[in-house]
Amino acid sequence: MIPVSEPWVDEKEIEFVLSCLKTGWISSAGQFIEQFEAEWASYCGMQYGVAVCNGTVALEAALRVLDLAPGDEVILPSFTIISCVLAVVEAGATPVLVDCDPLTWCMDVEQVKAKIGPKTKAIMPVHIYGHPVDMDPLLELAERHGLVIIEDAAEVHGAEYKGRKCGGMGNLSCFSFYANKIITTGEGGMVLTSDARLAARLREERNLAFQKERRFFHTRLGHNYRMTNIQAAIGVAQLSRIEEHVARKRWMAEAYTARLSRLDGLQLPVEKPWAKNVYWMYGVVLAEALGIDAAQAAERLRTEGIETRPFFLGMHEQPVFHQMGLFVGESYPVTERIARRGFYLPSGLTLTAEQVESVCEKLERILK
Numbered sequence: 001m002i003p004v005s006e007p008w009v010d011e012k013e014i015e016f017v018l019s020c021l022k023t024g025w026i027s028s029a030g031q032f033i034e035q036f037e038a039e040w041a042s043y044c045g046m047q048y049g050v051a052v053c054n055g056t057v058a059l060e061a062a063l064r065v066l067d068l069a070p071g072d073e074v075i076l077p078s079f080t081i082i083s084c085v086l087a088v089v090e091a092g093a094t095p096v097l098v099d100c101d102p103l104t105w106c107m108d109v110e111q112v113k114a115k116i117g118p119k120t121k122a123i124m125p126v127h128i129y130g131h132p133v134d135m136d137p138l139l140e141l142a143e144r145h146g147l148v149i150i151e152d153a154a155e156v157h158g159a160e161y162k163g164r165k166c167g168g169m170g171n172l173s174c175f176s177f178y179a180n181k182i183i184t185t186g187e188g189g190m191v192l193t194s195d196a197r198l199a200a201r202l203r204e205e206r207n208l209a210f211q212k213e214r215r216f217f218h219t220r221l222g223h224n225y226r227m228t229n230i231q232a233a234i235g236v237a238q239l240s241r242i243e244e245h246v247a248r249k250r251w252m253a254e255a256y257t258a259r260l261s262r263l264d265g266l267q268l269p270v271e272k273p274w275a276k277n278v279y280w281m282y283g284v285v286l287a288e289a290l291g292i293d294a295a296q297a298a299e300r301l302r303t304e305g306i307e308t309r310p311f312f313l314g315m316h317e318q319p320v321f322h323q324m325g326l327f328v329g330e331s332y333p334v335t336e337r338i339a340r341r342g343f344y345l346p347s348g349l350t351l352t353a354e355q356v357e358s359v360c361e362k363l364e365r366i367l368k
Contacts, residue, residue: 002359004307005180005281008248008349012240016233028207030229036236037190040175040183043239044153045168046192048199051227051235052206055154055176058189059087061225062150062172065201068093068121074150075115076124077107078314078327079335084124084152085315089324093121097316099332103270105283105311105342106133108334112141122148127156127166129344130249130280131269135161135169150174154189157182158246160276167192177231180348182245182280183238185231246278248349253279255353256345259360263367265290281344283311285337290367294343300366306359311342 020026037049052058063074072093076084079100088095098111105128112123123142125133142149153159153167154176160166167173177188191202204210209222238245257268265287271277286294298308314335316327345359 001305001307002346002351002355003348004309004344004346006348006350007179007184008241008245009234010237010241012237013234016237017230020230020233025229027228028226030232032229032232032236033227036232036239039236039239040190041192043242044165044173044192046173047194048192048196048202050191050193050199050202050206051232052189052191052225053227054187055174055178055189056083056086057206057223057225058174058176058191059083059150059152060090061202061205061223062174062191063087063091063093063122064205065172065198066091066122066148071119072121073117073119074122074124075112075120077126077128077335078316078330078332079105079107079128079312079338080126080152080315081312082315082318084126085318085321085326088124089326094119095315095326096120097314097327097330097332099334100128100338101134102334102338104131104133104272104275105129105338106131109134109137112138116141116145116147120145120147122150124150124152125170126152127154127159129155129269129283130159130278131271132156132159132161132166132275132277134272134274135164139169148172154178154181155280156278157280158242158276159278162274171195172198177235177238182249182278182349183235183242185227185235185238188227188231188235190227245349249279249347250277252347252351252356253277253282255356256282256360259357260284260363263364265367279347281309281347283342283344284363285311285342286367288341292367294341297363297366298343301362304362304366306346306362308343308345311339311344313339 041049149170151170151173177185206225267285
């Protein structure tokens with residue numbers, strides 16, 4: 001079976017983890033945490049990094065420190081992972097959805113304008129599968145209306161928008177370092193900001209709202225969102241190779257595109273002129289004329305020894321949110337189409353040229 005993703009772990013990761021084990025710094029304090037926070041923030045062009053235990057928590061922490069009130073609205077795409085809407089709901093706010101762009105699969109920025117109202121407090125652009133959101137129109141809207149931008153940059157480590165790193169343009173940006181990400185800590189996440197006040201609140205939020213002057217005296221509720229020094233050690237080692245990781249992802253995309261572009265009925269990933277796509281996952285969308293949907297294609301590929309993953313199912317189609325009275329009767333046609341006809345191919349950092357060729361051969365076979 002060719003796996004959909006496999007992390008690239010080298011000797012430096014082992015060396016740094018052993019250092020943690022030998023020195024006893026294995027929990028939520030240690031040199032690697034501060035180093036990882038500082039280096040990742042600097043790489044993305046932000047001043048402060050606050051490491052947390054996973055990407056979902058990064059989103060939740062970012063929303064919590066905004067002190068949103070019931071009825072406050074956050075605009076975000078329907079085509080995303082449930083963590084995004086979960087963070088809004090957990091913060092007591094109301095998620096407001098937009099459809100996605102049919103080419104980049106990122107949020108449709110034109111639809112955002114129509115959704116801004118008197119209760120709108122924030123916009124959450126989600127960079128999808130390695131391609132950036134068109135950020136300048138959103139940043140202009142945020143400035144005009146006094147809104148906060150929360151970037152979900154979990155899938156775009158190293159990607160760029162007009163020369164700026166993704167995760168370096170919002171008031172807050174959130175990252176995941178799950179095992180399938182371009183930079184991994186196994187599990188883990190981080191929130192970046194250049195606002196000192198928000199950074200202080202984030203550090204308080206992740207550490208049970210302990211106070212420096214009186215540790216077990218609490219004036220607000222926090223959470224245990226801490227990352228371990230062992231996880232951060234892996235992250236520091238991974239970050240030292242990020243340009244190699246990004247280059248390998250871009251090579252993978254070039255190899256897939258060169259082989260698959262000759263097939264009819266496949267929509268392949270794009271790279272807009274203003275973007276540097278890091279192709280976190282190489283997705284394809286099947287044309288209606290092929291007479292096969294993504295689930296059927298994935299099953300046939302599985303029997304051929306190829307692991308895949310489906311595209312996100314839109315948030316507006318999630319039963320759990322309908323039960324909460326959210327998104328009932330809403331429709332986002334692009335999201336609905338690609339959710340049923342899109343899936344991504346093996347895209348891990350350890351993928352070989354021979355494996356790419358095998359995937360392409362078998363995909364061509366099942367489509368015929």
